[in-house]
Amino acid sequence: MATTTPTGVRGGSRTATTPDGAPMTHPEIMKALSGLMLGMFVAILSSTIVSNALPQIITDLGGTQSSYTWVVTAALLSMTAATPLWGKLADLFSKKLLVQISLVVYVLGSVVAGMSQNTGTLIACRVVQGIGVGGLSALAQIVMAAMISPRERGRYSGYLGAVFAVATVGGPLLGGVITDTEWLGWRWCFYVGVPFAVIALIVLQRTLKLPVVRRDVKVDWLGAFLISGAVSLLLIWVTQAGDSYDWISWQTWTMTAGAVALGALFVLVESRASDPIIPLRLFRNKTISLASAASLFVGVAMFSGTVFFSQYFQLARNESPTMSGVLTIPMIGGLFVSSTVSGLVITRTGKWKAWLVSGGVLLTAGLGLLGSLRYDTPYWKIALFMALTGLGLGMMMQNLVLATQNQVAPEDLGAASSVVTFFRSLGGAVGVSALGAVMAHQVTGYVKDGLTALGPKAAALGGTGGGTGGGGIPDLDKLPAPIREVVESAYGHGVGDVFLYSAPFALLGLVLVVFIREVALKSKPLTGAAAPASPED
Template sequence: MATTTPTGVRGGHAKRGGDPAPVTGAPMTHRQIMEALSGLLLGLFVAILSSTIVTNALPEIVSDLGGGQSAYSWVVTASLLAMTATTPLWGKLSDLFSKKLLVQIALVIYVTGSMVAGLSQSAEMLIVCRVFQGIGVGGLSALSQIVMAAMIAPRQRGRYSGYIGATFAVATVGGPLLGGVITDTSWLGWRWCFYVGVPFAVVALVVLQKTLKLPVVKRKVKVDWSGAFFITAAVSLLLIWVTFAGSKFDWVSWQSYAMVGGSVVLGALFVLVESRASEPIIPLRLFRNRTIALASFASLFVGIGMFTGTVFFSQYFQLARDKSPTMSGLMTIPMIGGLALSSTVSGQVITRTGRWKAWLVSGGALLTAGLGLLGTIRVDTPYWHIAIYMALMGLGIGMMMQNLVLSTQNQVSTKDLGAASSTVTFFRSLGGAVGVSALGAVLGTRITHYVKDGLADLGPQGAALGHAGTGGGEIPDLSALPAPLRNVMESAYGHGVGDVFLYAAPAALLAFLATLFIKEVALRTRSGGEGSPGAVAGAVGAVAAASEENAGRVPGQDRAQEPALAPASAPAHAPGRIPAQGEPALAGAVPAVGVAVRGVVRGADGASVPASAVTLISLGGTQLARAVAGPDGAYAVHAPGAGSYVLIASADGFQPQASTVVVGDEPVGYDILLSGTSGLTGIVTAADGGLPVEGAMVIVADVRGDVLTTGRSTERGEFAFAELVPGPVTVAVNAPGFRPLALPVEIGGHGTTRIEAVLRSGALVRGTVRAGNARRPLPDARVTLVDAAGNVVATATTGDDGAYAFGDLDAGEYTVIATGYAPVAGSLTVTGRGVEGHDIELAHPGA
């Protein structure tokens, strides 16, 4: 009845004003992905470098600019705060504008902020410049994940997330080292810490222009500026309170009540604005998904642990252990090495297995253990102990940082990809900003406490020394302090930084507990930029047809005539059934020969799909094995040997899925994700009388205008289409004697959507223009139709046969005017189906 045009066989086309779009439904090759990622990774390298290069230079920078411990924290916090507040905004903008353009804008903002930061004359000016740097870094951090998601399927994304982790590690380890070398080099100075990233950013701009090609979806834009303002204000006020409480005013005071209360009110206003915004910065509906909510919660506390390590290690090594900035960077290599190793290895393994939860749980445990052990360090702790603790911390961060984003991206549709990715990144940055600010305040308080205790232990000598300029919270210059006071300060920083790590450990524990409750969902095998499930359906149809022909089955044969598959309710080890993964093989079961391909068939919500049919075929189309998934969705088929094969899965109420699997000598684990389908039914009736219209042509097109399926109404005016992808479509209906109709329809996610198409009668006026005594047909005569109000309805020019016609007319009174000789006008009454044979005769004047 209905024919379907698979979207997967149509090539993509460039959007005006955007980048050339890749071919719809065709995944990018590894080389194409790496070329596209080259500029992106370089930009990300610049962003991370700017955050880490000042780490070991901060004690000297803040001391040179006359700042104290609060300024030290705020040089870091200002950047993190700007990154935190703008990350959701960048994510939302990426859903509305060109992702490539946004990456380039973020780079330009970063370069501008860096250049001005290098010219800073005070701590306040530096903090303002760090805000601009943070805005650019926020864009680069969020957009790197979003662009990856647009190009790469979740199942393959772990591999490339490893590259991001490696980039993060190189920049993180190279930043402090480079910053230390620059600071220790007298003819450069710390200002070059801000200039050194500029050439990399310029090169990244050029590379991005040449390599990054992404489609641009144009739609009506409405940015939620109110939401951006309220979330920024709420976080900023909270951080200001954390920074100054305990030093400028008491923790329990009217200032604390005002700031905390104001932050809560601003947060409530943010939630209210987001719940009503048409394009919210953070779509609150995303948090209905348990995985997204728990991943965001865990990411908040991972940020605390991650930024605590990168910020306070430099103070420990330089102020407690009296190391140079360069040596301080070298001594943090165990942490960065662990991060690089775990992020790369976990990404590769996740790509092969599709399993990611174990890495999150293990990472949470290692991060908690690492921070807890770091909480025991003191000024005289052996370095090899600290190195082991740092390595554990780095391993934990590497396992969690990218994989929390990956687990979230796997849960959302393409339109929410940017918002979901940036939401998790937002909470990680928020945790870092709050953690650095709060723990910086704690460090200042603890150092003051330890300094007082140390001076008291010195007795009269300590009383005579006073605080030697350290009582106001300034970063001390150890070389200028007397030996006794210097020992006191080193001991104070050694103990104080240890306390900071001890306070950060419970945050890591909360992240670990959150990962325990995250439900693992198999990674999808399509990227955000690939075609819709309809594209996969088209590919499945082509492969299935080839398989049917090679198997001797007539393509299109009714499934009722096929040999029945093993029923879903068959015993677990019924003869002929292949045991699923983890099931013991019983005596009497038919042994399978070959390499096993096992996994679970799941729906988009992560639930298993029992009784789904799984078929393994060769690339030539020959059927090799078939199986039916059990009650838990588990399936197992066996390939005859190593090589590439096509795996087809189908189930009632789902779009078929075709995937290529590469089989080696060992069993392969491969989970299959099926997308649900929906139906569309309706009736075509006439406006006058409400009678059904038989034989009406019904056309269903997607938002791009591509025809998805067509059909005709029955004698009762009914039509039906099955296996349509949920989403907006246009339904066009036309029938002889009626005016065409187009309806916007939203196909629901489940079940069948029903509509009614009411057609208005469309009358036809047709005739011939004749001229001369012989009354021959007159070509090139102009015929004009005017309604009763004097409006021109339509015009026509006769052909060689003198014929003219007007269609889709309403009933009523009209005037027909013909010119060619002397004009002739006549009245016409149109009713029902119209008027046939309304001929017009023209003659020369006086004839």
């Protein structure tokens, strides 16, 4: 089947070219990618801006620790389930149109989320947001791959990583300021991304020019439904086990068996589908299999950092939402530096494995050291540990996708890119759910131990731990001093446990990366023979 060549790419060119065949300059490529990067900024901003506002949001809406976890997990779950579908659609339809649709979906979810009056509505809106963000995350990598050769892509992946870092550090800071500003309030954390999304839509329409690839194929809706159901059951089980029911119970057996059955059906459907949402033949490639598994474990580390640090600084150290964002800058700084530098060096050398291995070592070390967190740990130590974690993440995230894209045929580019993103999101969703359940259990235990140690004082002070015994998020300012110290200590120790449990997953990711065989990045874009194509409108 003949394939079309994206605008700016011609058969033997080393980099993207203009319609008249001349090589595109760096400013021209950056202009073409500007709307895409703005869309990516919106996607990451939506994921991070609520992190420091969540303790206040859940308190105002009367939610529990389980609600806290699900506000994050719901977006990750829908993003995980939607990512392969977006990737498949990108192989069939206009990539620019799909990016614009995902932005519109995100805007709708954000506006309604800001109006939520209870945690149930908020969680449902986060599902819609996640669908849009999943499209933006997957399509950003796919569009870049369609325009730029793998060798040059390292440089631009670094820029994408820098955008990720800026949105990641700017999100919590902006969310904290908005939450602390009385005349705004946390609802504006959902509204603030809307103007950015509208601007991104306009810029995309004017700057992004790619060909429309038309093929007579079917979208694998059944596969999408089955994988969504399997992941959903798994996450519901992990989140509720140990709270609503015992880990060993009929509910556990029912949900795990259902997840396994849906997963098996998914594999069966994919093996017979004419155009599967995830082509199983991709996993015959050792690099894709190892990179996907490594991304799963990197996702656990990536999302646990952004989610649980806000609880640590606000509930263990009684910092404001704004300061909570400021205090996480060392991690984002490390991510910014490593993603940008690694991208530039990879472009010059074509070698990427050393960066992946180094990133795995730093990520494992950073998470292991963060496992020692307590409520009174000196901040300089925390900053150092966060910087190590950020450096590791920056070296691994984009480069795992890059290594995968270097191994696939043009017709599988969208599916292969989204597979790696899918497993990273899946790791984040399962990790946040499981680790959130672990932290809730640990915090409850540490609070009970602390109150027991207080003895009669706790009873005299109303010793319920400020509502933590019922699973709520405590308001530290309303607690008597002795009980507040117990709660702060419990959250400090509980978050430290979360990072300690994350470290082995990062180690597994490192082991997998070691076995990936390095193939020097190609100097040609992933396209087939040139064929006439009309640019997208």
